[in-house]
Amino acid sequence: MTQDEAVLLLEYVAAACPAQRIGEFTPDVWGELFAPYSLDEARAAVIVVASQQPFVAPADVITEIKARRAERIELANIVIDGDPTQTGAESAAALREIIRAAGDGLTGPSSIRASLGAGDRLALPPGADHGPYEGRAAAARAAIGKMPADRDPSKDPRGRACRKCGAAAGTSCTTSGRRRQDVHPIRLEDTKRAAAGLPLLDHDEAEARIKAAAAAALAHHQEQEQDQEQEVDAS
Structure with a gap:
């Protein structure tokens, strides 16, 4: 600025x-x-x-x-394949440029695989080659290489909308207006069922199953702690 x-x-x-x-x-x-x-x-x-x-x-x-x-x-989900012809310093500089471009929003919410091929070009949003981003757009093209298809909703929870908070595909879940580091359990459950080729559960049924599974896991953890305490007392 x-x-x-x-x-x-x-x-x-x-x-x-x-x-x-x-x-x-x-x-x-x-x-x-x-x-x-x-x-x-x-x-x-x-x-x-x-x-x-x-x-x-x-x-x-x-x-x-x-x-x-x-x-x-x-959301850029950066994956680095590397380039054996580059030095360590060149690879580090390329990675920094990729991250900077993703932070600037030049790459969009997608999965970026940095093949770093000399002949590849990065498809950036319209207008990214002009104004304050002109230099970074060119550097990002040189560093990143190519972008594959968008996130697969059967594998990546953020590839589908969340039925809990309403987050759109490609965006993070939120709680009380704040972005979550993880996704809501129902979004993860939907992804697992989609990957298995199963229909999605009714929202209320899915929430009930998730809560029951969480309660069972907590009870199992508490039982393990009690068993450990008893073993310590016995010794």
Whole structure:
């Protein structure tokens, strides 16, 4: 982000939070804090933060930016095949470029297999070859190689929508508006049944089975702990 873009971002903040105080040197500070990020991702993060609290702190915006970048990188599902003709330093640099491109959203939610072939090209979203992403788009093409098909919903739980929280295919599950590191059990159950060629269970029936299985697992764990305690007491 440039200094001029930092001024635009603060104008956006002022429109979203009219009561927020913006001083003479605020654009200078925000320009330094947000230098590593683009105006578009910062503006999207401001909207999220401003919808949750009356004032927008840089730390909250940066936390939101990092969370969204981490999610995009996770959804990219990067797999590195490697290139025996590259040195270790070249491979590391290529991997960094792949991760950076995924964080920028240039790759989209998909499974990225980095074959790193010299003749391969990466299909990036329209417009990625222009504006602030021009250099990164070219570097990502050179580093990544090719992208296979989208996630297989019979193997990857995030390849299908979640019936618990309503998360769309290719996105993470959420609880109380916060992104989960794992998927809801019913989403995993649906994936297992799809892989086995079985029809999906009724939502209520599936939830009941999952809860029963969790309760049985907990009871089994408690029994094991009791047995261990008894063995210790006996010795």
